[in-house]
Amino acid sequence: MNTNEKYIKRCIELAKNGLGTTFPNPMVGSVIVYEGKIIGEGWHKKAGGPHAEVNAVNSVKDKSLLKKATIYVSLEPCSHFGKTPPCCDLIIANEIPNVIVGTVDPNEKVAGNGIKKLIAAGANVVVGVLEKECNELNKRFFTFHQKKRPYIILKWAESQDGFLAPEKEINQERKPVWITNTYSRQLVHKWRSEEQAILVGTQTVVDDNPKLNVRDWSANNPVRVVLDQNNRIAKDSFVFDDSVKTIVFTKSPITNNYTNTLFEVLDFDQNIVPQILAVLYQNQIQSIIIEGGLQTLQSFIDEDVWDEARIFVGNTTFGKGTKAPIFSKKNIEKTYIEKDELLNIRNHD
Numbered sequence: 001m002n003t004n005e006k007y008i009k010r011c012i013e014l015a016k017n018g019l020g021t022t023f024p025n026p027m028v029g030s031v032i033v034y035e036g037k038i039i040g041e042g043w044h045k046k047a048g049g050p051h052a053e054v055n056a057v058n059s060v061k062d063k064s065l066l067k068k069a070t071i072y073v074s075l076e077p078c079s080h081f082g083k084t085p086p087c088c089d090l091i092i093a094n095e096i097p098n099v100i101v102g103t104v105d106p107n108e109k110v111a112g113n114g115i116k117k118l119i120a121a122g123a124n125v126v127v128g129v130l131e132k133e134c135n136e137l138n139k140r141f142f143t144f145h146q147k148k149r150p151y152i153i154l155k156w157a158e159s160q161d162g163f164l165a166p167e168k169e170i171n172q173e174r175k176p177v178w179i180t181n182t183y184s185r186q187l188v189h190k191w192r193s194e195e196q197a198i199l200v201g202t203q204t205v206v207d208d209n210p211k212l213n214v215r216d217w218s219a220n221n222p223v224r225v226v227l228d229q230n231n232r233i234a235k236d237s238f239v240f241d242d243s244v245k246t247i248v249f250t251k252s253p254i255t256n257n258y259t260n261t262l263f264e265v266l267d268f269d270q271n272i273v274p275q276i277l278a279v280l281y282q283n284q285i286q287s288i289i290i291e292g293g294l295q296t297l298q299s300f301i302d303e304d305v306w307d308e309a310r311i312f313v314g315n316t317t318f319g320k321g322t323k324a325p326i327f328s329k330k331n332i333e334k335t336y337i338e339k340d341e342l343l344n345i346r347n348h349d
């Protein structure tokens with residue numbers, strides 16, 4: 001690992017402090033180095049708040065050193081006036097001579113303009129240090145800007161023999177049958193806090209009355225998204241408590257007495273997956289975790305619009321029941337984590 005890579009690695013580490021809190025902005029870290037020593041660091045904490053470079057510059061005690069320093073940023077410094085002024089202008093105003101960038105910002109408002117502006121101002125700019133790692137850091141943000149849809153994570157638990165649930169006759173009380181252990185449930189709550197939204201289908205809400213929030217972790221709740229073509233979900237279901245925003249995809253919206261709820265109309269005679277994704281994109285939803293049920297998960301797999309699948313594989317066997325979703329595609333990368341109990345699948349184009 002060379003010197004530039006070492007400091008960009010530190011930028012990535014800092015950026016990760018913003019996991020789950022920067023939406024719809026990316027996670028970004030920045031380090032300022034003078035004579036082989038880090039003299040300032042910062043990361044982007046929250047959309048609307050200062051960018052990583054601003055926090056890094058502000059953390060430098062002796063500002064006169066900036067004129068001889070190198071600033072490292074995991075993402076191209078911005079060139080536009082968004083909720084905050086351009087970071088390029090800050091770098092130029094402080095006369096920082098060297099700028100090392102992890103990767104180019106895919107946001108159309110920036111997309112290389114930051115780099116051009118810095119070069120035009122006379123800075124030495126290096127672009128593409130640990131580029132792959134910097135892109136991976138912001139897989140949600142990159143997917144959102146490049147594919148014009150949220151980053152999609154599918155999550156489910158299946159029995160050793162590949163079932164989501166046992167046969168209804170066996171499970172007459174229709175109580176949820178736990179495939180996973182308490183550790184994996186806690187992990188799921190952490191995952192929920194890392195995504196901007198969570199989606200489940202109608203039947204899952206009607207059967208399980210899930211809260212879809214983060215309880216085993218102290219962090220943000222995702223926006224809840226539910227499918228409800230015929231308005232079958234009872235008004236007193238947990239998904240309609242007004243603690244978190246809920247988006248409901250329906251054929252005909254109910255407008256009265258619902259707070260913090262957005263009804264979005266879909267044409268259910270057409271394929272709903274692209275329609276759902278278009279609405280989520282318009283609502284600036286950058287990532288979504290889909291937690292069931294079978295039909296909902298399978299419809300995203302069949303459309304081949306998903307990026308990651310996280311599958312818990314339990315010790316139980318059901319013999320009969322609801323079969324877990326099926327991947328027909330070959331170009332998927334499977335990794336077993338946690339002693340074969342958790343399978344992570346990445347969908348590559």
Ligand code: AOF
Nearest residue numbers: 028044051052077078082083084087107
């Ligand atoms: C940076 N450093 O730390 C971040 C950047 O509305 P604003 O002003 O917060 O701008 C948001 C956009 O700025 C975001 O979409 C992305 O293109 C860039 N984010 N840029 O130089 C940062 N978070």
Ligand code: ZN
Nearest residue numbers: 051078086087
């Ligand atoms: Zn910026």
